Amino acid sequence: MNKHATLDSASRLNRFPFTWFPFNLLRGLILFVLDLITILKTQVGRSIRLQLMAAFTICLLSAFLFYSLSSAIFGEIKQSPVIDYESGIQRIDNEAQSMAFLLNESSGSFDAKELNPDIVAEHEAQRNSEFAERLKRATENRYKVIITDLTGKVILQGSNAAETNVDIHKLIRSSMDTRREHNLSRRQEASSLYPVTYKGQPSYLVLSGIPEPNISYERGTSPFPLISSIVLFIVLFYFLSQRKMRYIEELASGLLTIATGKLDTRVIERSDDELGSLAKNMNLMAEKLQLKIEEERRAERLKNELVTNVSHDLRTPLTLIMGYLRLLNDKNYETEQQAQTYLSIAYNKSEKLNSLIDDLFIYTKLAHQDIPLNKEGIALNDLLEQLLEEFVTPAEEQQVILSRQLPKEKIFVNIDVDQMIRVFENLLGNALKYSPKPGVIDVSMSRELRSVVVRIRNNADELSQEELEQLFERFFRVDASRSSHTGGSGLGLAIAKSIVEAHDGSIGVEQQDGEIVFFIKLKLA
Structure with missing residues (x-):
């Protein structure tokens, strides 16, 4: 039964869909x-x-x-009372108009030649009786009624009228003055004059009287x-x-606080309007200023470290050179062979000192972008093949195998060849220096979208994440003792990074399963 009821309801809705239209x-x-x-x-x-x-x-x-x-x-x-005589004047005029209409209707309704004289006489008697009744009523209302001929001679008057002759022109002016707006609020006699036909001759009906006042109340003003x-x-x-004003004051206070140097101050973004956008930009400004100041402090700290490191790295070989030269100068040696050994040590240390000064000079130039890059299109495969051939003999001497995985397809890049050779020599030299002996150095190259990536992989002692992040910083050595026997100047990787970034490329390092991987990414030509 429920199913049938549902079907019946649906059919009714289908038959009368308009009943639901107003609700929809x-x-x-x-x-x-x-x-x-x-x-x-x-x-x-x-x-x-x-x-x-x-x-x-x-x-x-x-x-x-x-x-x-x-x-x-x-x-x-x-409210203030207002006395108005307009309605009283209107009543006088209506009464005069009614009486004039009665006289004119009676005189113009019948033609004596066409009707029975008895009928005419009867109608005249009725009209005179009705007019007399209206005249009596007007007199009781203290209205003065007179009928004059065209010259102003009175031919009919009410019981309260004594005039025998009137000035028609004066009455017309009085009637017109009564209807003027500035006279509607004054208590004075009002007159109404209408032309009528009385006893078959043209006449004037004049009705005058003192209008009754009408009291109304006007709203007061304040x-x-x-x-x-x-x-x-x-x-x-x-x-x-x-x-909003409080929020503006809060933003102004926050800006003043930031201006005093408290760059960690943040204002609250309370709305999505322009003030909220201003607060967001203020916070962004404070954050960027804080980062900039931290970078400047870090740069100042690095500069101080640079001076300290340069002083240390220059003093060490220079002290040895001066010491051995003093021994030679004082002839403080036993044999010529010993003197030759002193001289050889001084010469090696001077070469190391010269290399350090050269690296420092190159790094400073690259950091200030003072070295122009002479880029040219070259096949990176051929460049790596040539470099690896030069490293074969030093690698064999240190019991290290150079493994290469270079594609046969020539991959061209726009680079400064001399500067990029310095990068690869530095990375290969580090790999030889820090690889366990015997060991393997793997060099591979692959194409990735619009770039080419070169990876240099070798086994190495595991480094902490902090040490990995600092590898490309100047004067950083993994060996905390800073021994000249275990590390170079500490500028090699920093110079490599500056050169690669000057080529709009990127350089990085990863650590995977006991191996350290340096990678260089360059744009294809």
Whole structure:
């Protein structure tokens, strides 16, 4: 039964789909309004200009509403009476117009030649009776009624009228003056004059009297609603903008704190608008300034270390040279062979000193980018083959095997050949120096997208992560004793890094399963 009931309901909905249309339309309209409110809220939240406009609009509408309500309240409290005679004058004019209409209708409704004289006489009697009744009523209302001919002679008058002759022009002017706006509030006699036909001749009906006053009340006026509305606008705008003003003051305070040197200070990003963007940029500025100052301090520290290291590395061979030369100068040797040994040691140390000065000079030039690179297109395979052939004999002397894995396809790069040879010689020399004996040095090259990567791999003692990160720093030696027998100048890898980076390449080091791998990545030509 439930299944049949469901089918019946579905069929009824299919037969009468229009019954659900208003509900769907209303639902769609509500969803549209909610989406529109969400979009507007998001846009307003992202723009301080729109927020100020919204606050100004809210304050303006609130002030206008308060002004309207307070004006109505004060107007009701401070009402003042106003006497107006316009309605009384209108009643006088309406009465005169009705009586004139009665006379004109009676005189123009029948043609005596076509109708029975008895009917005409009866109608005239009825009209005279009705007019007399209207005249009596007007007199009871203290209205003065007269009928004059065209010259102003009175031919009919009410019981309270004594005139026998009137000035028609004066009456017309009086009637017109009565209707002027500035006379509607004055208590004075008002007159209305209408042309009529009385007893078959053209006449004037004049009705005059003192109009009855009409008392009304006007709302009073006061400056309080306007002043209070302005005050309300200012107060509301102050409170609505107070949060933003406090945030601006907070940003200004944070900026002042950063300016004093406390670069670890961060301001809170409280909004998504321009002030939030300003806070974000302030934090970014403080962070970059902090990094820059730390880099400058690090550079200063490295400079001091450079002076110290250079002094140490220059003093050591120089002291030995001076010592052996002093022995030779003082002839403090037993045999000529011993003197020759002293001389050979001094000469070797002077070569080492010259090599150190040369490395220092090259590094300084590269660091300041003073050495121009003479780049040319060359097959990197051929360059490595030639270098490896030169290292075969020194490697065999140290019981080290050079293994090469170079592709047969020539891979061309734009490099300064002399400078890049210095890089590979340095890496191969380090590999020979620190590889266990006997050992193997593996040199490989591969293409990766738009670059070529050269890897030099050899077995070596395991290094810590900190030591790996410091390998390319100047004057860094893995051997903490800084013995001249276990290491070079300490500038070789730093020079290699500067040369590779000058070629828009990259150099790095990895440690894998007891092996250390140096890799150089260069762009293809």
